[in-house]
Amino acid sequence: MKIRHYLEESIQKVLSEVFSLEVGIDELQINVTRPEFAGHYTLVVFPLAGRMRMPPPTAAEKIGAALLADYRFTAYNVVKGFLNLTIDSTLWMELLEEVRYTKDYGQLSSRKETVMVEFSSPNTNKPLHLGHVRNILLGWSMYEILRAAGYQVLRTQIINDRGIAICKSMLAWEKWGNGKTPESANMKGDHLVGEFYVLFETEFRKEYMSWQETRESQRIFEIDSDKGESAEAFFGRYKNQYFNSHSTLGAEARQMLRKWEEDDPYVVELWRRMNQWVYDGFEKTYERLGVSFDHIYYESETYLLGKSIVAKGLDQNLFYKKDDGSVWVDLEEQKMDHKILQRSDGTSVYITQDLGTAEQRYEDHDADRMVYVVADEQNYHFDVLFAISELLKRPYAGGMHHLSYGMVELPHGKMKSREGTVVDADDLMDEVISEARAIALEKGEVNSLSKTEQQSIVEKIGMAALKYHMVRVQPQRRMVFDPEESVDMQGQTGPYIQNAYVRIQSILRRSASEDRVDYYKYSPSKHEMDLLVQLSEYPEEIGKAAEAYDPSIIANFAYRLAKLYHKFYNEHRVLSAESDEAKEFRLGLSQGVANVLSSSMNLLGIQMPDKM
C-alpha cells in the first residue's frame, strides 16, 4: 500500500464526488507535513480554492471534513490554505509490514524500455583520476537508480584506445623504456603507461624550450606574435603548432600514429601490448570501486563505422564538403555552428567515433535511451552529436541524454598533470581506507575481529566516505575536492549513515526471536512517525532521482532517514522498551529502516558493514 497514492486517489475522489471538481493527480500538491504542525501529509489547497470558489481556509475545511468519511483519515487541521491530514495508524502499520518483508521495497514496477548508461570512458594513456571517480560513481548510481525505477539498464563505456595520446606513451616506452613491463617494474600497468606519457611530455617540453632559443623560433615569434604579446604568452599558445610542424618528437609520434592506421604489425603489436597493461590496471581500479560493465566499446572498433555514417550523410546532402576535402555539417538552423566531421586528409575527428558508437549500440542492444555521463566541458559536443543524430533521423535520436556534471577541482585550482597535482584514483582509495582504519582501531569496536573481517569493514567505511562525499552534490555543480573533507566520517557522510545501520544490526543481533506480539494497536511517537513517513517516501524518491538523473536525491534521502533514526535511537529504548508492543514495533521499525538504508545506499554503490 503506497500511502501517497492512497492519499492522492482519495482526495481526487472526494473532489470529484463531493465538489464536482475534476482534478488530475499531478495537479495535487501533497507535501510531507512540516514538523511544527500536526498531521502526516499536507494538501496545499490554494490552487483548488479558486476553482471551488471559496476562500482557501474554507475550501480546506470542507475537503478535510469530507475526507473524514473515510476511516483511514483520523484527523485534519487547517492552517491558512494548508490542509494537514492525519492518517490512521493501521495504514502505517501495513506500510511497515511491507517495508520489513518486501525484499526490494522501493522497486518501481518494470517498464519495457531499455536504457544504456555510458560512463568512465577513459583514455588508455594514463591511469584513472579523481575526475573519473566522480564520473564513475555518477554513472554507477544512475545504473542502479534507473534499474530500481523499473528500466532494463545496460552499463557501457567507450574506451578511447587510439590516437596520438597513446602513441606518445608508446614512443616514450620504445625510446627510453628499456623493455620495462608492469611485472618487471612491479607496477600497475595503467600507472606504468601513464609514467611514459608523462616522460614524453617532459622530454617534449625540454625540446620545445631549447627550440625557443633558436633563430627559427625568434623569427616565427616576430612574424606571428600579436602586438605587445610576450614571448612566454606566444610560445604558450604556439605549443600545439610546434608539435605538429617543428618538433622531432612530435613527428615521431605522428609517424607512429600513421603506422598504426596503416596496420604496421610492429606498432599494432606494441599498441595491443601497452593497452592491455592499461586494461589490467583499470580492471583492478574498477573492482575496488565496485563497478563493472555489460559491454565495452573501443574507439578503434567504431570510428570506421562513424566514417561511413559521415559518408552516407554526405550522399544525402545533409553534410557538405569544402574544397580542401574536409566534411562539415551546418547546424545554424539548430542555433549552432558549422562543425567539422572529417579532416581534409580524410581522418576522423572526435565526434565521428561517437556517431559510430551510437549506431553500433543501437544495432547491438536496441536501446530506447542512451545516457552519456560526461563532464560539462563537453556540453556543446553533445548538443552537436544529438542534433546530428536528429538530422540523420536516427531512430535513437530522441532518447539521447547527456548527464552533464561539473568538473572536479582541487582547493588550489585545477588538476594539472604537469604540476603533479592529479589525484590518482588508486591513491585516493588507499588514503580514505587507511583513514577509516585509523579511526576504527581507535574506536576499538572491531579490534576483536579477524584481520580479514577488519579489512572488509574498513574498506566499506572508507569507500562509503569517499563515494558519499562525491555523490551527495547535484551533478551539475562543479565541485572543489578537499581531501580533508573527503575522509570526514562525521556529520553528513557515508559512515554516519552506515552507523545508523550498524546500530540497528547490533540491536537485531541481541533480540531473541520470541513469539510475535501484535503491534497494530501501538500508537507511534513523533519520532517513530517521522521514520514511517520517510520510509513511505522512498519509492517516490527513486522516481524523482531517475527522472532528474540525479543520484544526490537518493544521497540526501538516505541521510535524512539515518538522521531520523539516530534521533529516535537517542529518545527510545528498543530492547528494553516500556511494553512488549512497543518493543516489537520498534524492532520492526528498525528492521525496516535498516532495509531502506541499505537499499538506498546500494543505489549509490555503497555497502553496509554489520559492525564498525
Added chain:
RNA sequence: GGCCCCGUAGCUCAGCUGGAUAGAGCAACUGACUUCUAAUCAGUAGGUCGCAGGUUCGAAUCCUGCCGGGGUCACCA
C-alpha cells in the same frame, strides 16, 4: 563577444515542477555515555537566498536585465 552551468550561514551543501517562520553538515561554544555502538544526540550562535525590476493571493524557486565565478565556441579529445 555568443551560448551553457553555477551564485543560499565563515566553509561545504539541501530546499528550485511557486506554498507555512529558508534547513542540514563542518568550524566555534554548552550539555548528554555504569543503560541496545558517542562515527551519536540535545542546545547556543550564525542569513540583504549575488543585485535590480517583473508575474502572482504567495517568489530562494518562474521571467527580464545586470554583477561575479566556471565552461565552451579546434582539421584536440
